[in-house]
């Protein structure tokens with residue numbers, strides 16, 4: 001059984017999308033990041049960067065005890081290898097997927113995260129920062145749009161690269177004119193129609209008892225400095 005430490009955000013959706021596709025048995029352990037549960041010592045023991053998602057596989061095989069992981073890209077790759085799905089085994093196919101998984105982890109996620117921050121949550125509007133991340137968002141949409149030209153999915157078949165990128169692509173929320181990115185719109189429709197994706201987002205509906213970004217939670221999420229040493 002896999003324990004998924006989760007809160008309904010784009011990085012959380014990636015993992016429920018993968019778990020629902022593979023059929024691996026899992027249970028969700030909510031980590032309410034709006035209330036600061038990511039700083040609980042038990043959680044920090046598996047996720048030292050105080051972020052979800054994280055997971056514990058109680059039956060990792062190979063005769064060993066529980067295996068814990070943080071960072072959604074590492075978790076997706078682990079689940080792909082465990083299930084033998086959504087990451088090709090041959091070297092060309094595998095790295096064709098992994099380069100786009102790392103692109104999401106290094107660029108699409110962090111840059112769009114900053115775009116959301118300066119556009120929606122910063123206490124004052126800093127024009128330079130808003131523009132810098134808006135342009136970067138548009139650039140990254142362009143990169144994805146070009147990659148999807150003539151393709152149904154980011155690599156060859158539906159893969160962990162698509163699962164990593166899909167939850168982050170929200171044109172309305174990101175001030176993006178979807179009409180300029182027709183390949184992305186068709187790719188989103190293709191993924192949205194998958195039964196596993198519907199089930200994954202239903203997990204979010206079950207858990208999302210309260211807003212993640214509130215005036216109170218902004219202090220927890222955006223006011224962090226160095227933690228005292230353990």
Ligand SMILES: N[C@@H](CCC(=O)N[C@@H](CS)C(=O)NCC(=O)O)C(=O)O
Pocket residue numbers: 009010011012033038050051052053070071072073105109220221
């Ligand atoms: N690179 C990490 C990013 C995870 C991340 O940013 N998680 C956010 C929510 S989407 C979080 O847990 N934030 C809590 C905090 O910053 O204290 C991953 O992909 O797993």
